[in-house]
Amino acid sequence: MTDVLIIGGGIVGLATALRIKQQRPGLSVLLIDKEPAVARHQTGHNSGVIHSGLYYKPGSLKATNCIRGYRMLLDFCDAENIPYDLCGKIVVATKQEELPQLDVLYQRGQQNGLGGLKKLTAGEMREIEPHVTGVAGMFVPQTGIIDYKQVSERYADKFRELGGDIRLAERVEQITPGNTLTVVVTDKNRYEAKLVVNCAGLYSDKIAQLTQRDPVDVRIVPFRGEYFKLKPEKEYLVKNLIYPVPDPNFPFLGVHFTRMVHGGVEAGPNAVLAFQREGYTKSDVNLKEFYETLSWPGFQKVAAKYWQTGLGEMYRSFSKSAFTKALQGLIPAIQEADLVDGGAGVRAQACDRTGGLLDDFAILENDKAINVINAPSPAATSSLSIGQTVSEKVLARFD
Template sequence: MSRTLIVAGAGIVGLSTAYSLAKAGNRVIVLDKEEHVAAHQTGNNSGVIHSGLYYTPGSLKAKLSVDGASSIRDFAVEHGVKVDICGKLVVATDDKQLPQLNELLRRGKENGVPARLVSPEEAREYEPHVSTVGALHVESTGIIDYKGVCEALARLIRELGGEIRFGAEVKGVKADALGVTVETRNGSVRGHYFVNCGGLHSDRIARLAGLKPSVRIIPFRGEYYELIPEEQHLVRGLIYPVPDPQFPFLGVHLTKMIDGSVHAGPNAIFAFAREGYKWLNINPRDMLESAAWPGLWKLGAKFWKVGLAETYRSFSRKKALEGLRELVPALGDKAIVPTHNGVRAQAMNRDGTMVDDFLFERGQRQIHVLNAPSPAATASLEIGKRIATELLDMAK
């Protein structure tokens, strides 16, 4: 039996979900308020295929990332999307970081990630200019054109008879025993089931559908620099620091992009708008919603020193360069220039803890994706399959 299934969001998770549903013989309608695919998180991320090294063994992130790294690479090759499995070095720049490096190796092995410890001399065979006392080499990490993946998915969805409607911001969701009606800026859409992959606005869409999410989306801006062309030879692939286990972000890193450029960053600072790609992007509604969430104040009280340091680095190119020189000391005084920024849709609990894993909530004839942080792009095809399977089971 063919069903009409509505998906909100034309980022990589929404499109992957719609593709899986369309392949199963369903009519799919994708709604997005923008005018093209991958307009927000997907189109402004680091372009990295993550291996699954960092994630808690047994977590959904760990499983879907490892499986997703393989499936998205195969998808790219099959559909002519640029991809390069170049490998990654996670480098310890101080002896105090070596225990955490070993913990990463343990996690990686438990998750099935092909990683191995290398000496400083071996590390410099991969990255001749890196500074390290010990490193992990992760051979399955790569880079990819995620916008290209989304464009390929959109093409396949249409070939399977699906629709992608742009300029269709979700304004209301109402379910009944027979189906779901989604109100948009351009009229209503009726379907049998509904999937919310709204990213930065996913919790709002859930509330429109009558749910009371246990989390709030708090936006964090990640600001990137890129190396000037004369400095790009100093980085061959991906160079990451050993992450601080007390801080919920990975820290600044150097990433070769699929177009040959090298990006540096990102930092992580609170954004004054859910689409706050610049300091001057201020949305009063977004700010009030964030400020009204008790978890944000609790997080700020715990990490205020880190927050100040991240903010200082946002305004000081010299400070940003200092952090990068811990990884690659040869970077010159004018090595970096600002480039694009991204905004991360981070689900936060009331107690100030950030939701660490993928988070789904269900409603009548609905599934809402309320947390899909990195490695969601890497794992997107696997997330899409999982949602499609659950939704079709719901329909039985």
């Protein structure tokens, strides 16, 4: 029997486990993940950006957790000698009609406590990024780069040092809440827990459904983000990070350029519907999961509203020239021959029945479980803060 059983070995699950053990060493905490190593999915496939909190609505869970988590992450990395680089980024308005949204971002950044934000003219942008083009921009000094897989592995090490238990390569198959204990059955073992914490990412909705009788009225819709990398001889075109002004109606930041902490420059991602929840390539197809996505009323409403945007993203997925053209909006000198295939990640985007794409972090609770059902970007930056938030909910159950 364990006090707390956490499902999911990504950065949010690991941070939650660590914060619980740091604050209440006497509680027994077990973390289970179906993969043979931690951070194998969203955490291990992202571009390694330390987000500043610029984009998020002031007062939202995203904003408050990002800003608090940013400082907690840097403090942790300083203490554990994990390398990172606060290189800053520029956000670029490539046309006049994007200027109002750029102003909104500037105001949000100030409201969220970001010091040092600087509005840039076209000439000032080129002093920072000589090859960029646009009508205006903004410099964000707090943005940085890091290896979140390395961070996650250190979370796991610290958790184990405090007496925490991690069981890998075990897939949860059944959860049965009882009067006092919940039974969690995996493909290898049977566990009893006083409280279950669900940090299962791409499968968080399915795990949440196992923890309660009432239907979970949110479905995870997987969106694949595909990247190219710049050839080494073309990396001089990007000094640090270059982002476009995002579409405020769509929960993705648009194709951008990211210098990586271990070297190299990524370009992307697009955002296309994945044909399975862990569909990292175009050929990854799970017909059952794909049907579940297509049949979800919320996704049907999203598709009806954003079908033109979706077709454009899909076209760029299959057309390197179209992807190149999107990148040329920021750096005209980029040519198709400058790009080589990079990696891909899958974002677990929660979608409600009405077609709302949940933009904020979302936690669903019942008397036997705490379900983190939406933890999109900037969850990696915010991981220790989210872990603190969830751990406080956990510890309140044991007071």
